[in-house]
Amino acid sequence: MPRFYCPVPLATGTPLDLPPDAARHVQVLRLQPGHAITLFNGTGGEWDACVTRMGRSDVQVAVGAHHAVEREAVRTVHLLAAISANERMDWLVEKAAELGAASITPLLAERSVLKLKGERAGKKLAHWRAVASAACEQCGRNRVPQIHDAQSLAEWLASEAGRAAPPDAPVRGTRLLLSLRPDAQRLAEAANGGAGPVTLLSGPEGGLTSTEEASALAAGFLPVTLGPRVLRAETAPLAVLAALTL
Template sequence: MPRFHCPVPLAAGAELELPSAAARHVQVLRHQPGDAITLFNGDGGQWQATVLRMGRSDVAVRVDAFEAVEREPQRPVHLAVGMPANERMDWLVEKAAELGVASLQPLHTAHSVLRLNGERAQKKRDHWQSVAVAACEQCGGNRVPAVLPVGDLASWLREAADGAALRCVLSLAEGSRPLGEVLREAPADRPVLFLSGPEGGLSPQEDAAARSAGFLPVTLGPRVLRAETAALAALVQALA
């Protein structure tokens, strides 16, 4: 059944107009009054609903039964990434959302090609959030990962130094441990926070700063992976 993100309070029996993005999606799919659809608002679970009216630019629905469906992983995994360039960040956001990432933190780092500030940074963040929403609509996820404001690595590390999460930095430096080994030693429900670099990885100074902030250096093996591949490979291991 078609699924649509509807970030408003939902209750059985309520009749409402869908937010503009969801309404456009319903119209593009050419739904008609009487059609059954699924809505989710990100609070968990999903709602069955019925299309009541199709306007030129609006869609009215009736919210029917709630389904307590959860498809989220047991372990919350958060991902902070030095932004890869071009469409690779879009691809990374989409696939991370499909896999079940809890949040995404885009970062400027020394080797970052993509540089975003001000209004352009906000537009990119909004775009990536919409990519995450679309991925959840497609894959069945009922909790949309938050794409956080674009940040600077040094400032972000100061804020990330505290917290209960298992903090790991993907590193090729000497002394890095296999990620699988580190994960096996941690409780299965302990949150994980990954830091991954852009093309070219983190600089030696950034790697050292992450370690000083309490991040454990981990490796995915002897191969050198692309920035977006490495982040997703770490995510898959943590969610397995």
């Protein structure tokens, strides 16, 4: 059954005009009145729905029963991923959403090829959020990972150090840094036995600079290795996500 991300309040037994993106998707699939679909808004669970009207640019549905279905990973993983070149960042965001990342922070590393600021940064952020929501539509997740504003590692560390955690904030958990250091631990040894949340830091093509890596280590990140092969910047964090969440 087709699934659509619908980031608006949903209530059983009410008619709803779908938001533009969802309406456009329904029209692309050429669905007609009477077709059954599934809606989710990221707050938990999913809703049955039925298309009731197809306009030239709008779609109305009747919202049906809510199902408290969750398909989240057992372990919460927050990904700090240096921005990759070309389409590789899109691919990384898409696959990280499928693998269950709780949040993704695009990192403006010193060696990142793509530099973002101003209007371009805003457009890229909106694009990555759309990529993540589309991935959740496809894979069955009912909670879309939060895509944070792009920032440097120094900015992220400063915000974490100075942020007053709200009462319901998650425990900081384990911090892991993908590294080629000779003293890096194997992932299984550093992952704390599969318990508690993880913040995973992954660098760009060419890796983090020595200054960035030193800052991360000083902030409590543990260097980890995935073995003797050097994986691409977009492959390595996905390998760790798969190991931690599947």
